[in-house]
Amino acid sequence: MADELELLRGANPVPADGPHYGDGPLDHTAERRLDLLLNQRPAAPRRRTRLAWGLAATAVVTALVSALLLTGQTTAPAVAAPRPLVVRADSTPVSLDRLAERAVRAAATGSPGLRKGTHVQSWSLAMSEKDPPITLPQETIVRWNRDDTHTEIVVATDPRHPGRPVLTDEGGEPRLVDDGKVLSRRTYPPSWSDAPPQSPPPHDAVRLHDYLEEAQRAFLADHSRPLSTAELLDAAKILLDHWTLGARESAALARLLADAEGLRPAGQVTDRLGRRGQAYVYDGEGSRQMLIMDPADGAVLGLEVTFTRGDPRFGVKAGDVMSYSAWMR
Template identity: 45%
Template sequence: MTDELDLLREADPVSADTGPWRDRPLDARAELLLRRLPSRDQGRRTVRRAVWSLEAVAAATILALALTVSGTGSSPAVAAPRPLVAHASRADVPLAQILRRARAAAEDSSERSRRGSHLRTWSLSMESGKDAVTLPQESLSRWNADGSGSLLEVAVDPRHPDRPVIADGTPPRAVHDGKVLRDEKYPAGINGANESYFEDPPAGAPELRAYLAVWSPGADRDPAELISAIESFLAVWTPGPRQRADIVTLLSRIEGLRPAGKVIDRLGREGQAFRFTPASAGMRKLIVLDPDDGSVLDVEETVTRDDPEYRLKAGDVMSYKAWVS
């Protein structure tokens, strides 16, 4: 037991200031560190990775349902998604210009942020020495001021990865070409599925960063934590123009966020991509913004170095999120 604890302490996948980890899944960097622990102990047999995030566990369930998504007579597609390809050109929209557009849109609109989100997610799930991928998942959540709400999660047919399968609108909501995994209704309160970010987000970039840091300690000083906190926030809220402008403001202040070029995102939309590579994390983030209003369209995470034990190559996609609306 002592050896295992020493390895965990050395890897430090969740440091003391990484936030309320007991209430949320580990991020991709933490999972990768944990997966590498067995290979760092040469005298130990290869074992399954120690910790799966809640997202990966759900993804494994989706894989088991793959045949029911496409029908009993067909086989599911099991190829991991290819990374988004950005093309730099003179027509690229700089982040500063996107920020100006987002601020202008905020000045001309009284629309407020809305509790709930509609997004597509995917994450790689692996065992040592084996290839294993999962199906994409689409979720739609809607929350009311009193904390009541609903959550619908669907496993998506991978043959049509760029087509939303949940039709938003007044319940019951239609589901096309997918397998319903969860369809939950929650009573008033904040102790159900909507535990985080239950307070209305504030106006102003500094205030929003402080708000994010309440739920993700480190977001007020660590760029990687800030980006992860924005992702978590967008899984609970659909921001209005003011919060969109504040998010772009926060992104524009991240040192090391570099323009990557135009890209067609996971849902077929044209966006402007920006790369961020945290120091010594082994991961790279690609953030795709709507160049017209600053909406976050996608966040993709790829590995930056090969990992033969888990059959990972530099550039492989570890996870992505694509916001439908």
């Protein structure tokens, strides 16, 4: 009996923060896992083929999808992924034109200034046709030095559940590690480039558009056409993964986004770091992108992408979060 109890505690089929809470009914997935625990021995670990993992573009799928996970020789605790952000029903949407005007006023003093490097919290999806998709939360800090060297630190952490174990794919297999575990710490030798996104971004909308177009060029099949709105959002993500924008650069980006076709105001949201922001939504082919911006100065706080079509091969359905990044200043 002791072995079965340990397996049951480890599987935690009804986590306290789950959708049904501790005293509610089990969903179908939890019932199936419980039946496996009571009637079968744990299966040998299976190697997961990671078909999607990255931050650079929509072609590289990153996401958060709720799933229970069994890995290793023993059963790992269930890992709860966040639900999509919800726009407040009683909030009044702010147009991007108005937000861009606020950003220009906030940039009048030129402070804060542009800073090379980034601080980003991201949640990423690994998918395969054999196993459920799994959530890989991490925090990345990139700092540049005066001698053009830079350091990158990647930490396994999830601010939604401070102090609790975090799922990572360190070593090629998904496993749990302690919150705050340093996954990598690298210092790079001096380097520089005059090409985007390594070169400093301009702080007027016209030149910033050209800059983002060049930064996104490697991911485009047709270089002769202008960026679509989806591609513009991807390029903005590339920029924010390399630079912490100053007030003037944020104002230029807000002005550029205000002119983007199909990016509509949705209302107020609270992001996954607890910050209030204005949401702007773009419905693309098979996905929806939600940009979260600071209502005071127009700075980009986050970007969430959700599936609008399900794919049973990978265990995802319409409405599941495909990717999320939260940038800090």
